[in-house]
Amino acid sequence: QQQVKQSPQSLIVQKGGISIINCAYENTAFDYFPWYQQFPGKGPALLIAIRPDVSEKKEGRFTISFNKSAKQFSLHIMDSQPGDSATYFCAPKDGSSTLGRLYFGRGTQLTVWP
Amino acid sequence: DAGVTQSPTHLIKTRGQHVTLRCSPISGHKSVSWYQQVLGQGPQFIFQYYEKEERGRGNFPDRFSARQFPNYSSELNVNALLLGDSALYLCASSPGQVNQPQHFGDGTRLSIL
Numbered sequence: 270q271q272q273v274k275q276s277p278q279s280l281i282v283q284k285g286g287i288s289i290i291n292c293a294y295e296n297t298a299f300d301y302f303p304w305y306q307q308f309p310g311k312g313p314a315l316l317i318a319i320r321p322d323v324s325e326k327k328e329g330r331f332t333i334s335f336n337k338s339a340k341q342f343s344l345h346i347m348d349s350q351p352g353d354s355a356t357y358f359c360a361p362k363d364g365s366s367t368l369g370r371l372y373f374g375r376g377t378q379l380t381v382w383p
Numbered sequence: 384d385a386g387v388t389q390s391p392t393h394l395i396k397t398r399g400q401h402v403t404l405r406c407s408p409i410s411g412h413k414s415v416s417w418y419q420q421v422l423g424q425g426p427q428f429i430f431q432y433y434e435k436e437e438r439g440r441g442n443f444p445d446r447f448s449a450r451q452f453p454n455y456s457s458e459l460n461v462n463a464l465l466l467g468d469s470a471l472y473l474c475a476s477s478p479g480q481v482n483q484p485q486h487f488g489d490g491t492r493l494s495i496l
Contacts, residue, residue: 275425301482312387312473312487313426320482358425362482370416370439371475371485373425 272296275359275374282381288346290377292359295340300364302335303371304344307356316357317344349381385410387476387488395494396464404459404491408476414438415457416485417449420471432457433479461493469495 274293282288290304303318319326319333319342326333332345342361346353356378360371388407396402408415414433418426431439432451451457455476461468471492475485 312489370428
């Protein structure tokens, strides 16, 4: 069963615009909420992550917003650039075990037009 | 500092064969996880190892096995390959403490003919 639902599947944004990707989850045992960025031919790279005791985290142009009661979190990319064109995955971690496994969403393919 | 390294980068096999994929974690990282990424989908968890012990297993058949060595490197073995095993196999390492991020290698692209 799919524990993580990511939307949209694809997103086209003009340079300088705001990109917003959403992730909804069911498992209340998730305790760590990262976003990964993946370029073609490369492995996923950690972009930004948040813990459930915080509602928002900002790192440069990237912001995570977290809504624990709604079991949703989102990635906002401000001033989107062509170099941001990639596939983005939410991948919450199951905290029921010590190390935990990541549950990846299906991904969002972002295209930023110059 | 070197990141997670995986070998080989590409591999072509035929149905029924077996394959061994290798992973070297970031220096100092004691935990290694394996994921399968089918084209157009997100990675799916296969195994997690810490200090040479299996700490987690995903919903994959027994044809998939793995191990971790004393130097923390790891191997993923797949027997009796099927066409559906064609995928990018990713290795991720982490220090092993709670809530430490996982860092991924660039994967091994396995194609089954």
